[in-house]
Amino acid sequence: MTDNPSFAPKTFAVIGAGPVGCIVSAFLEKGGHRVILCDVIPELLDPARERGIIIEGAENLTQKVSHTCTSVDDLPEYKPDVIFVTAKANALPLIASAIEGFYKKGLYVVSWQNGIDTELVLANSLGKEGVMRAVVNYGCGLLGPAHVTIPFHHPPHYLQELDPEAKFAADGIAEALTQSGLTTRHTDNIVAMVWRKGVLNACMNPVCAVTGLTMSQAMNDPIIFNIVDALVKECVKVARANEILLGWEYYPNAIEYMRTAGNHKPSMLMDIENGRRTEIDYINGKFVEYGRRAGIETPYNITLQSLVKGLESRL
Ligand SMILES: NC(=O)C1=CN([C@@H]2O[C@H](COP(=O)(O)OP(=O)(O)OC[C@H]3O[C@@H](n4cnc5c(N)ncnc54)[C@H](OP(=O)(O)O)[C@@H]3O)[C@@H](O)[C@H]2O)C=CC1
Numbered sequence: 001m002t003d004n005p006s007f008a009p010k011t012f013a014v015i016g017a018g019p020v021g022c023i024v025s026a027f028l029e030k031g032g033h034r035v036i037l038c039d040v041i042p043e044l045l046d047p048a049r050e051r052g053i054i055i056e057g058a059e060n061l062t063q064k065v066s067h068t069c070t071s072v073d074d075l076p077e078y079k080p081d082v083i084f085v086t087a088k089a090n091a092l093p094l095i096a097s098a099i100e101g102f103y104k105k106g107l108y109v110v111s112w113q114n115g116i117d118t119e120l121v122l123a124n125s126l127g128k129e130g131v132m133r134a135v136v137n138y139g140c141g142l143l144g145p146a147h148v149t150i151p152f153h154h155p156p157h158y159l160q161e162l163d164p165e166a167k168f169a170a171d172g173i174a175e176a177l178t179q180s181g182l183t184t185r186h187t188d189n190i191v192a193m194v195w196r197k198g199v200l201n202a203c204m205n206p207v208c209a210v211t212g213l214t215m216s217q218a219m220n221d222p223i224i225f226n227i228v229d230a231l232v233k234e235c236v237k238v239a240r241a242n243e244i245l246l247g248w249e250y251y252p253n254a255i256e257y258m259r260t261a262g263n264h265k266p267s268m269l270m271d272i273e274n275g276r277r278t279e280i281d282y283i284n285g286k287f288v289e290y291g292r293r294a295g296i297e298t299p300y301n302i303t304l305q306s307l308v309k310g311l312e313s314r315l
């Protein structure tokens with residue numbers, strides 16, 4: 001006999017039918033769960049339900065999802081056990097307030113996104129009890145609606161609850177993902193992991209968004225590489241000043257990760273190419289904000305943030 005609660009979620013809602021949400025949806029459904037994929041763009045949803053989500057590259061599978069819907073307000077009728085938020089961070093305040101409309105104890109909401117402090121936006125509306133944060137370790141893009149390319153997949157992914165009382169639920173969600181093929185580990189160190197990924201995003205996403213280069217093109221251009229290198233060093237300084245432990249080998253590992261990512265277009269470049277606003281405030285904007293708090297100057301992050309804002313102002 002054990003008093004430890006366990007959690008075996010069966011029904012998952014996924015908000016955002018971009019490449020990241022399509023991957024989570026396809027794997028979870030293939031793993032025997034019921035998935036409701038939600039997006040404001042209906043054209044992204046029909047093929048996910050009718051033909052199936054196609055994933056090509058480091059992973060290869062085709063999988064239909066059980067249900068789709070075009071509004072977060074429709075989700076309660078499906079009684080999801082868990083909601084994955086896989087939209088851009090800048091969409092979070094609206095999504096959080098929509099979930100707040102039907103949120104109740106026992107529902108878990110996972111920020112399966114990039115960006116620093118995204119989980120706090122959810123917790124601000126929903127409270128800490130049901131909110132979790134993940135770090136996603138794949139790169140992907142859409143070739144067409146529900147048609148995903150995944151040039152690299154470096155599992156495990158990581159997950160942590162904000163409220164220690166909900167650890168059993170985080171374990172259950174990590175287990176559901178893992179047995180579905182998206183190996184995910186529980187961690188007690190999600191903030192440092194979010195920052196580790198955040199530094200990579202702060203270096204690659206705006207540089208590629210501004211230049212139009214893929215990750216490997218940016219890393220192989222000696223002039224652009226100097227900017228990436230200066231950004232990594234500036235972000236590491238901000239992390240240290242805020243007592244975020246990135247780890248001993250962080251710098252060489254970060255450079256290696258970016259060098260070997262291949263011809264991936266970071267999601268921010270895709271946003272600019274598709275005329276959409278970006279997550280810049282949750283990425284470089286956070287290094288500027290945390291730099292200021294700790295008295296660290298962040299000229300590279302400020303410059304990149306301003307350039308991306310300049311691109312957004314043309315929309
Ligand atoms: N692409 C990548 O390689 C990786 C991305 N990530 C992160 O994962 C997250 C998702 O990325 P990605 O899949 O590329 O994002 P996309 O922007 O391609 O997809 C998100 C989708 O969510 C939709 N959406 C926005 N608001 C809502 C809403 N209120 N209700 C329902 N749907 C909504 C968007 O519509 P609309 O466009 O109209 O806003 C869009 O179709 C981001 O944080 C990203 O940084 C993490 C790892 C890798």
Ligand SMILES: CC(C)(CO)C(=O)C(=O)O
Binds near residue numbers: 140205266
């Ligand atoms: C580029 C990558 C894979 C890592 O920085 C990413 O997370 C994104 O495209 O947003």
